[in-house]
Amino acid sequence: MLRSYPAFRLLFYLGFSLFVASCKKADPDPLADLSSDKIAVVQDFNKVILPLQDAAPTRDFAELAPLDTVLAKAQVVGMGEGTHGTREFFQMKDRLFRYLVQKHGHQTIAFEANFGRAVIVNRFIHGQSTGLASAAMAAKSMYFWTWSTDEVRELLQWMKDYNIGKSADKQLSFYGFDCQYADDEFPLLTEFLAKVDPASIPRVDSLASQLALLGQASVTDQLRQQYAKQLTTLSNLFISNESQWVALGGRQEYEIARQAARVLFQQQDLGDASSCNYSVKRDRYMAENVQWMLTRANIGKLSLWAHNYHIANIPYASCNFPSMGAILKEQLTNKYLMVGQLLTNGSFTVVDASQSSRNLKTLSVRTEGVNNSFNYLLGKGQYANFALNLHDARLSSTLTAWLSAKHPLFEVGALFDESKPEQYYSITALTGRYDLLIHFRDTTPTQLLP
Numbered sequence: 001m002l003r004s005y006p007a008f009r010l011l012f013y014l015g016f017s018l019f020v021a022s023c024k025k026a027d028p029d030p031l032a033d034l035s036s037d038k039i040a041v042v043q044d045f046n047k048v049i050l051p052l053q054d055a056a057p058t059r060d061f062a063e064l065a066p067l068d069t070v071l072a073k074a075q076v077v078g079m080g081e082g083t084h085g086t087r088e089f090f091q092m093k094d095r096l097f098r099y100l101v102q103k104h105g106h107q108t109i110a111f112e113a114n115f116g117r118a119v120i121v122n123r124f125i126h127g128q129s130t131g132l133a134s135a136a137m138a139a140k141s142m143y144f145w146t147w148s149t150d151e152v153r154e155l156l157q158w159m160k161d162y163n164i165g166k167s168a169d170k171q172l173s174f175y176g177f178d179c180q181y182a183d184d185e186f187p188l189l190t191e192f193l194a195k196v197d198p199a200s201i202p203r204v205d206s207l208a209s210q211l212a213l214l215g216q217a218s219v220t221d222q223l224r225q226q227y228a229k230q231l232t233t234l235s236n237l238f239i240s241n242e243s244q245w246v247a248l249g250g251r252q253e254y255e256i257a258r259q260a261a262r263v264l265f266q267q268q269d270l271g272d273a274s275s276c277n278y279s280v281k282r283d284r285y286m287a288e289n290v291q292w293m294l295t296r297a298n299i300g301k302l303s304l305w306a307h308n309y310h311i312a313n314i315p316y317a318s319c320n321f322p323s324m325g326a327i328l329k330e331q332l333t334n335k336y337l338m339v340g341q342l343l344t345n346g347s348f349t350v351v352d353a354s355q356s357s358r359n360l361k362t363l364s365v366r367t368e369g370v371n372n373s374f375n376y377l378l379g380k381g382q383y384a385n386f387a388l389n390l391h392d393a394r395l396s397s398t399l400t401a402w403l404s405a406k407h408p409l410f411e412v413g414a415l416f417d418e419s420k421p422e423q424y425y426s427i428t429a430l431t432g433r434y435d436l437l438i439h440f441r442d443t444t445p446t447q448l449l450p
Helices: 006-023 036-046 062-072 087-104 115-125 135-140 150-163 185-196 198-214 221-240 242-249 251-271 275-295 324-335 374-378 397-404
Strands: 076-079 108-114 173-178 302-305 336-352 360-366 385-389 407-410 425-428 436-443
Touching: 036 374, 036 397, 062 087, 062 385, 076 087, 076 324, 087 150, 087 302, 087 336, 087 436, 108 115, 108 275, 115 135, 115 150, 115 173, 115 185, 115 251, 135 150, 173 275, 185 198, 185 242, 185 251, 198 221, 198 251, 221 242, 221 251, 242 251, 251 275, 275 302, 275 324, 324 336, 336 374, 336 407, 374 407
Parallel strands: 076 302, 076 336, 108 173, 108 302, 336 436
Antiparallel strands: 336 360, 385 436, 407 425
16 A cells, blocks of 8 residues: 655646746737836836726725825816827716716716707707707717717617606706807708797798809809808897897807807818818817807816817927817916826727728737837836826936927727728827826727617
């Protein structure tokens, strides 16, 4: 009969385990490809970044509490996105807005979406009759593929559900500050004028007919000038009849209709602009429309949803004119908080710029190809997802110098050529451009609605 040797067996197993462990390759050092000065930057921002588990809107808000100090000071929180088609960016904006609602008294969010259509979506959120049967229909109705996503649908549904059973002064509202389309403004004007001045409705009908003609190739400058002149006349009617029309139609209804007339003027002015001036005018008008919300619509605190490019403080953007964010920063100073969102690697929904058909696709980028970029170095942090307050008093001199220096920054708008990612980097500093950064190391595309 064999005798057992428990001590011997234990030593054997321990030795074998150590042998197996020694055969395994050690995990690669994520900082191995960095120079000593870049390693110092990573080590310094690791000390001050705020880890985020993910972007899920329904996740507990506790990890966002350290941002309260900076969020509490802002009247307007501009929430950006590094691409128009990243799921994590959209979900994080939804999550941040819900936090602002529940912790900081925000009740209104405004999208980079057309004003008139947003009025209809707002009515849906408030449970009014609109012809929109669901949050999905509301999201899909906003013209751009960027908003026709499950992430936007989820936000709209949450807002609608939140409003149920609450008094009017506690309900959430939805606005749009863009001016690229004119389809919904005419019905808003007709609806209001029917209450206060039915005799002016033919004037609106005539303008709608003229707008249809402006889309034809044979349109003349004379017709454009005539259309613009009549729009100005319509706007002046609102100004001269303000007290009477408010008494007959209500203050809120008056302001919406008056702004619809103004947006029609903005839209036609964009149509008369070159591609360069189009971008300049659009950002200027979007900033004007945000100010309308704060002044004429009397919104106390406002959250903005747009691309990083529009949210950021870029004094010399298109044609060396300021971005919307730069205009708002000058007007509101520290009451305007700019939140930029960046990725290191990821897939996103975007129009394929490499094809003449301009199909909507899921494309990808890895920023290791430009290893001196902000995106790549931020991806070396100890946390995959995090927030960084660019005004944090704990920022070291090394980190401050890096954030203030100009480096490549990857951001994509509506179009992207996957074979030429280097074309989508701008050379800029992060300090001054944003107040707060949210970073995701790896991202996924938005989920388009069917």
